[in-house]
Amino acid sequence: MSTIDRARLLDIYTRTMKVNRTDEKFRSLLMQGKVAVMYYCVRGQELVSAAAMAALTDDDYVVCTYRGQGEQTAKGIPAELWWAECLGKVTGTCKGKGGTMHITYPAKGIMVTTGVVGSGLPIANGLAMASQNNGDGKVTVVSFGDGAANIGAFHEAMNMAQLYKLPVVFLCQNNRYGEHTAFADHTSSESISARASGYGMRGVLVDGNDVHQVYPAMQEAVDRARAGEGPTLIEAMCYRMMGHFFGADFSYMPPEHLAEMQREDPLPKLRKVMLEHQFSAEELDAVVAGIDAEIDDAVTMALAADLPGAEELAIDVLEGAPA
Amino acid sequence: MVSEIRIPKLGMSALEVTLLEWMFGDGETVSEGDIIYTVATDKTTVEIEAQSSGIFHPSGSEGEVYQVGDLIGTIE
Known part of the structure; x- marks a missing residue:
């Protein structure tokens, strides 16, 4: 078992x-029915995002997907x-x-959230190449799912990143479903990480529900890239313990798989680790209460805020766009 | 405190849904997490859970089609 110091453990828990x-x-x-927007649930994947983001500095870059709430909030938006x-x-x-x-929130390194499966990897290479050229010491992390690993851009990006030794970490969150399709029905290989050797790249397979695996693997990858x-x-x-998005049918997920997910839930596992490291239940509950209060305030403010007016349509787009 | 029950957005293209069934009657007590009603979109059927506890008052009718955001009941 790796040793993560208590301060870092509390940071990851938070x-x-x-x-x-x-x-x-x-x-x-x-x-x-208070809000009516698309939302891609991250229940079950919280620890991967949190432990991965804990290995980065504020200046490091992140490219994430529409299921990117974890990276976005854990990186500090x-x-x-x-x-x-x-x-x-x-x-907003x-x-x-x-x-x-x-x-997008560059102040905390959240550079792009993509809505197209697999499209983030070449963008991450571009950010990493800029860092390499500028010598700014930043590392780029791109998060994507198992479904994205079968998109052509994945292979192109992997090859190029290794060829130029770009400071990038490819973080595949294998949540067992590419949108509505189970892993075994969309992927011929047994793992995604094993493909790394085909590009001469270092590949690492970790249990994403175990903080002692995710954080050290991420830290080492970030250190090497830097x-x-x-x-x-x-x-x-x-x-992914829910459907593809809120409201989606997920009856295709077999009951035995749902039971397996419950057993492997990262949240009770992490809480057990915290208790083993002498954090009290009261201390941990207070962390959650503080987070809830912050979220409640943020939601209240967001609900009361204005929608952008029509005059915003031609602002922040290409210069010279018709008004 | 009264909390409203409004028709949720259940996917990218679903603008209206059919209220299929209320699981509780008017005046009954519901607890947070209880499945209080089911709705059908053009793609699937979804169970909706109460987000607070209290006395349930439906105003929407089973079998009716509603727009996303329509008020169909309260919990108080």
């Missing part, structure tokens, strides 16, 4: 619960800006013009 409580709140607001953007309000990170599927030793493909095995 980020994990921020992701989880945000997810729970979002689903509650959707169920009540302020709650009030994040919620306002999701609700399409002018007070992108003035309400990005929405849940296109959140030191000029090239990219790593990390495959974190995890579960």
